[in-house]
Amino acid sequence: MPQTTHRWTAFALVVGLFIGAVGALMIKGSQQSEPSAAYREAPSPQAGRKNPAGLAGAEDRHRARTDLAGKFGGSDPAAGWEYGMGMKNAADRAEFMASLLQSWASKDPEASLAKALSLGMGRLKTTCVAAACAGWASRDPLAAAKWVESTLSGPPKAEASAAIAAAWAESSPEAATAWAASLPPGMASEAALSKALDAWVDSDPKAASAWAASLPEGEKRSSALLQLAVVWADQDPAGAGTWIAGQAGTEDGGMMVDTLLNRWSADDPVAAADWVKSLPSDRQTEAYAMVLAVWGTDDPASASAWVTTFPAGQTRERAVPALAEAWAGTNPQAAVTWTLSLPDSPEKTIALDQSVRTWSLNESASLKSWLDSQPSGPDSDHLRATASIVIAEHQAQDGAAMAAAITDPSLKQDAIVDVVRQWRKTDPKAAAAWLGQQSLDLETLHRLEP
Numbered sequence: 001m002p003q004t005t006h007r008w009t010a011f012a013l014v015v016g017l018f019i020g021a022v023g024a025l026m027i028k029g030s031q032q033s034e035p036s037a038a039y040r041e042a043p044s045p046q047a048g049r050k051n052p053a054g055l056a057g058a059e060d061r062h063r064a065r066t067d068l069a070g071k072f073g074g075s076d077p078a079a080g081w082e083y084g085m086g087m088k089n090a091a092d093r094a095e096f097m098a099s100l101l102q103s104w105a106s107k108d109p110e111a112s113l114a115k116a117l118s119l120g121m122g123r124l125k126t127t128c129v130a131a132a133c134a135g136w137a138s139r140d141p142l143a144a145a146k147w148v149e150s151t152l153s154g155p156p157k158a159e160a161s162a163a164i165a166a167a168w169a170e171s172s173p174e175a176a177t178a179w180a181a182s183l184p185p186g187m188a189s190e191a192a193l194s195k196a197l198d199a200w201v202d203s204d205p206k207a208a209s210a211w212a213a214s215l216p217e218g219e220k221r222s223s224a225l226l227q228l229a230v231v232w233a234d235q236d237p238a239g240a241g242t243w244i245a246g247q248a249g250t251e252d253g254g255m256m257v258d259t260l261l262n263r264w265s266a267d268d269p270v271a272a273a274d275w276v277k278s279l280p281s282d283r284q285t286e287a288y289a290m291v292l293a294v295w296g297t298d299d300p301a302s303a304s305a306w307v308t309t310f311p312a313g314q315t316r317e318r319a320v321p322a323l324a325e326a327w328a329g330t331n332p333q334a335a336v337t338w339t340l341s342l343p344d345s346p347e348k349t350i351a352l353d354q355s356v357r358t359w360s361l362n363e364s365a366s367l368k369s370w371l372d373s374q375p376s377g378p379d380s381d382h383l384r385a386t387a388s389i390v391i392a393e394h395q396a397q398d399g400a401a402m403a404a405a406i407t408d409p410s411l412k413q414d415a416i417v418d419v420v421r422q423w424r425k426t427d428p429k430a431a432a433a434w435l436g437q438q439s440l441d442l443e444t445l446h447r448l449e450p
Contacts, residue, residue, distance in 0.1 A: 073103025
């Protein structure tokens with residue numbers, strides 16, 4: 001259910017309006033009848049003003065709404081529906097209505113679903129139907145699942161299936177997971193499996209992983225293992241890592257390693273990189289590159305200090321370019337400057353090419369300005385040669401101008417040939433006109449003959 005952070009005063013006002021409305025209805029309807037328990041226990045606006053700190057935070061406001069909705073669902077869902085639909089804030093309304101429908105459906109699923117289905121198409125209807133299915137699943141998950149399978153389709157079906165799995169897994173995560181895995185491949189199966197495994201991993205990750213590993217090879221097993229890796233990596237990456245390291249050599253192991261590292265590297269890249277040592281040696285090079293691809297986006301300074309400790313070899317040759325490319329996505333000038341500072345090596349050349357290509361694609365104008373400010377020499381010539389062909393794919397004339405600015409005659413010739421050949425694919429007349437304005441040596445012209 002969605003969260004919200006609206007002001008307490010707004011919530012108190014809504015509750016005050018509700019109590020006023022209830023009072024009017026009581027006077028108009030019957031002087032002898034007693035108000036429902038939900039009415040009697042609704043917080044008063046005066047109480048809220050006396051102690052606003054009591055419900056000052058978003059969590060407290062959320063709890064107050066869901067508690068009130070649950071009471072309505074158990075005692076007077078019709079009044080709760082009227083109250084919830086009258087809420088002005090869409091997020092608050094959706095949160096309240098979802099709690100109301102879930103509580104209501106735990107006692108009367110048919111009536112609650114009928115009411116949810118009466119809503120017009122939109123996000124609120126999808127949320128309410130899913131909540132009602134969750135309430136139904138708390139008492140009869142198989143009946144709720146059968147109804148969803150025969151009635152819903154598309155995203156509403158996926159959301160309702162996930163809600164059923166989450167409610168079912170509270171009492172029997174193994175049964176909920178088995179049901180989710182039995183669904184036909186698609187959004188509904190993936191959403192339900194994720195929710196069921198989330199609960200099972202939380203209570204017994206070893207049992208959940210044993211179940212997934214026991215499935216027969218095929219699409220369902222691969223899907224279950226991937227979902228398990230996602231859920232476990234989010235909850236306990238170190239625990240997930242112990243299990244995944246043992247699966248690294250299997251057919252689905254690579255997928256699980258990638259899943260874990262993508263998540264773990266964003267939160268604790270040092271721990272993720274240290275875990276890579278537990279993998280088979282033939283998997284470590286690509287795993288380190290994956291850690292650095294994430295780390296280099298979030299904290300390139302720390303990542304660059306770490307990666308330079310690698311000894312020369314295959315891992316360093318893969319890691320340095322991976323970091324440079326990721327860094328260039330957020331700060332290309334810093335990435336290129338760092339790469340230029342490295343000792344001459346195969347990985348430096350590759351890293352320069354990748355970072356400059358990224359810079360060329362994203363900010364070719366700033367790259368040109370920066371290159372124009374650099375001293376002439378092999379480094380700037382190499383960067384212009386790399387950038388010229390990338391830029392020429394989208395802005396051929398700009399790419400040609402960058403190639404023509406190269407000072408090394410041989411490198412300049414090669415770059416111009418590459419750019420003009422690329423240019424001819426999209427606009428041969430413009431390429432010919434540009435060539436006619438250049439003073440090129442006979443060898444270059446000969447290479448560019450049709």
